[in-house]
Amino acid sequence: MRYVADVVVSLKPVVNDPQGLTVRSGLHQLGFAEVAEVRVGKHITLEVDADSEASARRRVAEMCERLLRNPVIEDYSVELRPAAEASIAPAPPPP
Amino acid sequence: MRFGIAVFPGTWSDRDCARAVEVLGHQSVPLWHRDRDLGGVDCVILPGGFSYGDHLRTGAVARFAPLMESVQEFAASGGLVWGICNGFQILCEAHLLPGALTRNVSLEFRCETAWLRVETVDTPFTRACHPGAVLAIPISHGEGRYVADAATLDRLEAERRVAFRYVARDGSPVGEASPNGSLRDIAGIVSEARNVLGMMPHPERAAEPILGSEDGLQLFRSVVETVAERSVFAVAP
Numbered sequence: 059m060r061y062v063a064d065v066v067v068s069l070k071p072v073v074n075d076p077q078g079l080t081v082r083s084g085l086h087q088l089g090f091a092e093v094a095e096v097r098v099g100k101h102i103t104l105e106v107d108a109d110s111e112a113s114a115r116r117r118v119a120e121m122c123e124r125l126l127r128n129p130v131i132e133d134y135s136v137e138l139r140p141a142a143e144a145s146i147a148p149a150p151p152p153p
Numbered sequence: 154m155r156f157g158i159a160v161f162p163g164t165w166s167d168r169d170c171a172r173a174v175e176v177l178g179h180q181s182v183p184l185w186h187r188d189r190d191l192g193g194v195d196c197v198i199l200p201g202g203f204s205y206g207d208h209l210r211t212g213a214v215a216r217f218a219p220l221m222e223s224v225q226e227f228a229a230s231g232g233l234v235w236g237i238c239n240g241f242q243i244l245c246e247a248h249l250l251p252g253a254l255t256r257n258v259s260l261e262f263r264c265e266t267a268w269l270r271v272e273t274v275d276t277p278f279t280r281a282c283h284p285g286a287v288l289a290i291p292i293s294h295g296e297g298r299y300v301a302d303a304a305t306l307d308r309l310e311a312e313r314r315v316a317f318r319y320v321a322r323d324g325s326p327v328g329e330a331s332p333n334g335s336l337r338d339i340a341g342i343v344s345e346a347r348n349v350l351g352m353m354p355h356p357e358r359a360a361e362p363i364l365g366s367e368d369g370l371q372l373f374r375s376v377v378e379t380v381a382e383r384s385v386f387a388v389a390p
Contacts, residue, residue, distance in 0.1 A: 069255075072302070073255065073300055074255075074258070074298075074300070074334070076256055076257070076258045076259070076260055076298075076334070077256060077260065080260060125209070125213065125214075125217075126209070128210055128213070128246065128253055130245070130251075130252060130253040130300075130301070131253045131255060131300060
């Protein structure tokens with residue numbers, strides 16, 4: 059069974075995020091004064107083959123711990139879904 | 154003595170390091186990232202560059218290179234390991250040093266002379282420096298902002314493990330002129346056992362008069378002194 063895992067890696071709240079501050083300032087300059095905070099992170103999409111959702115979840119967590127995030131400065135979250143529902147392969151162009 | 158200089162795909166400062174070693178009349182050998190043999194060198198340098206393209210995070214992939222397993226063992230047995238720029242990033246990713254290097258506060262890649270105050274001479278890498286001396290050593294990085302939690306920073310200070318701090322040219326606090334926004338202006342730290350040094354600035358680029366500064370040679374000399382002393386003890390009855 060194939061699963062799609064959406065991994066979001068973000069800086070821990072205590073770590074200053076100069077990219078986020080710059081984006082916020084850019085949005086303010088464009089008139090989006092309502093933007094209070096911006097944090098910039100990474101979105102990593104994986105397609106994984108696994109026997110079960112639990113197993114896929116466990117393996118993806120291992121990947122996050124070993125490589126995808128730096129535990130010193132980053133947190134992560136994972137959303138998992140069966141690949142059949144939505145593959146990361148690009149959709150064919152509309153006719 | 155012999156320095157080993159690691160070469161990962163994307164390393165760019167290995168030859169500059171070799172040149173600095175040569176200036177002092179010593180030898181160096183390149184250490185290929187896929188090899189595990191350190192060739193009996195006295196000190197391993199992890200030089201600057203963009204190992205494996207720095208994809209995902211700086212140093213994140215290099216950390217898993219076969220060579221790094223040997224470097225970890227070498228460090229654990231007291232061997233001298235010196236990470237410069239990307240090498241510092243790799244050492245943090247490998248947890249040989251605490252903390253992490255993140256994007257410069259300015260979001261800019263900075264390539265310029267930095268002034269570093271020597272915060273401790275009680276390390277194998279700074280013993281030939283004068284305490285409190287201000288060294289002119291270039292930086293060249295986009296992700297050199299040192300961060301760690303407050304407890305780690307306090308511990309580094311208490312154990313006198315901050316080797317260098319960014320300062321103004323006259324040695325006063327660098328303040329807003331910090332090249333990267335490092336917490337507590339930290340430019341370099343040593344491990345608990347003091348045999349592993351990580352620093353963002355490039356001492357190998359301040360190793361000859363033609364480069365505008367020879368201050369970096371003091372660090373290389375320190376390592377040479379340390380190794381000479383160790384070998385004397387090694388043959389003592």
